[in-house]
Amino acid sequence: MNGSIRTIAKVIARAGQEAALKALLMEVAELARENPGCLQYELLQGHSNPGEFVTIGQWQDEAAFQTHYRSGYMDEFMREIPELVDHPPDIQWYNLVM
Numbered sequence: 001m002n003g004s005i006r007t008i009a010k011v012i013a014r015a016g017q018e019a020a021l022k023a024l025l026m027e028v029a030e031l032a033r034e035n036p037g038c039l040q041y042e043l044l045q046g047h048s049n050p051g052e053f054v055t056i057g058q059w060q061d062e063a064a065f066q067t068h069y070r071s072g073y074m075d076e077f078m079r080e081i082p083e084l085v086d087h088p089p090d091i092q093w094y095n096l097v098m
Contacts, residue, residue, distance in 0.1 A: 003061040004096040011089040013051035021084040025053050031073045032057060037064020065093060
C-alpha cells in the first residue's frame with residue numbers, strides 16, 4: 001500500500017445558491033491544486049442536479065491532505081458554506097489499497 005490519500009466530498013447547494021456554491025468550490029479547487037502534496041483535485045457538477053457538486057482529491061500522503069484540510073482557505077470555506085447549503089458537506093477520505 002502506498003501512502004496516497006484520496007478524498008471524495010459531496011455538497012448540495014441550497015435552492016438559489018447553486019452559482020455561489022460553484023464559485024466558492026472553484027476557488028477551493030484552484031487553491032488546493034497549488035498545494036505541493038496535491039496530486040489531483042477535480043470538481044464535478046451533477047448532470048441531472050446542477051446543485052450537486054463532488055470533489056475528488058488525490059494527496060501524496062496524510063500530511064499533504066492535512067495541510068490542505070487545515071489551510072486558511074478551507075477555514076474560509078467552512079465559514080461561508082452554511083449560507084449556501086442545507087446540510088454540511090459529506091467529506092470522506094480513503095487510503096489507496098491498490
